[in-house]
Amino acid sequence: MTTPIPLSLPDITQREVDAVVDALWSNTLSIGPRIEQFERRCAEVAGRRFAVGVSSGTAGLHCAMLAEGIGPGDEVITTSFSFVASANCILFVGAKPVFVDIDPRTLNMDLGKIESAITKQTRAIVAVETFGHPGGMVELELLARKHGLTLIEDCCEGFGGRIDQRPIGSFGQAGIFGFHPNKQITTGEGGMIVTDDETFADSCRALRNQGREGTAWLSHQRLGYNYRLGELNAALGLAQVGRLDEILENRRRVANTYMRRLMTNRCLILPTLDEHELVSWFVFVVRLNDLFSPANRDQILGDLRDEGIGCNNYFPPIHLQPYMIERFGFAPGVLPVTEYVAARTIALPFFSQMTERQVMRVCDTLEQLLEKTLIKPNSRF
Numbered sequence: 001m002t003t004p005i006p007l008s009l010p011d012i013t014q015r016e017v018d019a020v021v022d023a024l025w026s027n028t029l030s031i032g033p034r035i036e037q038f039e040r041r042c043a044e045v046a047g048r049r050f051a052v053g054v055s056s057g058t059a060g061l062h063c064a065m066l067a068e069g070i071g072p073g074d075e076v077i078t079t080s081f082s083f084v085a086s087a088n089c090i091l092f093v094g095a096k097p098v099f100v101d102i103d104p105r106t107l108n109m110d111l112g113k114i115e116s117a118i119t120k121q122t123r124a125i126v127a128v129e130t131f132g133h134p135g136g137m138v139e140l141e142l143l144a145r146k147h148g149l150t151l152i153e154d155c156c157e158g159f160g161g162r163i164d165q166r167p168i169g170s171f172g173q174a175g176i177f178g179f180h181p182n183k184q185i186t187t188g189e190g191g192m193i194v195t196d197d198e199t200f201a202d203s204c205r206a207l208r209n210q211g212r213e214g215t216a217w218l219s220h221q222r223l224g225y226n227y228r229l230g231e232l233n234a235a236l237g238l239a240q241v242g243r244l245d246e247i248l249e250n251r252r253r254v255a256n257t258y259m260r261r262l263m264t265n266r267c268l269i270l271p272t273l274d275e276h277e278l279v280s281w282f283v284f285v286v287r288l289n290d291l292f293s294p295a296n297r298d299q300i301l302g303d304l305r306d307e308g309i310g311c312n313n314y315f316p317p318i319h320l321q322p323y324m325i326e327r328f329g330f331a332p333g334v335l336p337v338t339e340y341v342a343a344r345t346i347a348l349p350f351f352s353q354m355t356e357r358q359v360m361r362v363c364d365t366l367e368q369l370l371e372k373t374l375i376k377p378n379s380r381f
């Protein structure tokens with residue numbers, strides 16, 4: 001068996017190891033200088049005034065909902081084509097997620113379908129830059145402003161990207177980054193809220209720190225959480241963000257190698273690239289064309305894994321997850337574009353250290369499987 005190729009891999013060098021070891025020797029393992037430094041660097045990357053480090057992207061989204069005072073009786077518009085946390089943060093505060101179908105080109109919410117989803121109860125929009133793709137954010141910000149809605153940017157997948165020279169994370173009231181090990185840069189577990197609103201930033205700071213608003217450890221001004229980012233995690237994040245350009249450049253190189261190799265394959269739909277966007281590559285997701293059924297896709301995922309190639313179905317629609325069906329009674333067909341796209345995606349191995357040889361092996365194997373699927377007697381044609 002040839003060496004497996006994982007779906008994702010963090011980019012850890014001696015620099016990261018040294019940074020974490022130094023933090024360990026400092027004996028300050030929680031709430032220390034590294035968190036503040038990492039926050040400042042993230043604010044710079046996002047072009048924001050304030051940044052608040054948190055224990056995960058999910059925690060950051062939850063704090064943003066609370067700091068905006070969103071709660072029972074409110075509706076929040078979002079996408080179903082995302083990781084569940086994008087919608088769960090709305091449920092955490094007792095509000096109702098309203099899913100808008102996606103644009104098949106950008107895979108973000110379809111801008112033409114948002115206005116008809118707005119009701120008297122709508123308070124906010126949680127907009128996801130799917131797979132790091134910022135398409136539509138400029139227009140969405142204008143639309144939110146026009147309707148007096150809070151825009152929260154779930155940019156967990158887009159650290160370091162840009163659109164029209166504006167950094168990802170700079171749209172609306174706040175942006176939330178995620179630093180899970182599958183992301184562009186990692187803190188192990190962690191996230192970052194970025195905003196220009198000082199009151200909002202202060203609320204998030206209190207919410208992540210058990211409701212403390214001052215320095216007194218046992219004085220709690222409000223109900224809060226332990227959503228703090230640890231000092232070791234921040235040390236890792238600082239080392240990673242110090243190498244951001246190098247990491248993003250390497251990811252771009254891998255994405256370009258995939259693009260060049262698969263561009264002529266007529267079975268596949270490749271990620272869309274727009275000239276005015278600088279995509280910060282999170283994953284490399286291809287889609288099967290109409291000749292393939294959802295069952296074909298699942299078979300190909302299984303076969304790729306059998307060949308030692310990491311892959312996944314990013315993302316099954318949130319509205320069709322069992323807990324969502326149980327709570328809201330969603331049935332297949334309510335979001336046709338989301339469901340169609342989601343049934344045909346294949347996330348291929350993608351990480352900054354991936355070699356050209358590994359990309360070629362993935363593509364050769366994928367093409368053999370596509371061919372085998374199309375000529376099988378029980379395929380759709």
Ligand SMILES: Cc1ncc(COP(=O)(O)O)c(C=O)c1O
Pocket residue numbers: 056057058059082083085086128154156157178179180190191
């Ligand atoms: C779009 C999106 N939102 C939210 C999250 C949640 O981030 P975390 O895993 O750090 O809680 C993720 C992470 O996978 C994500 O991709």
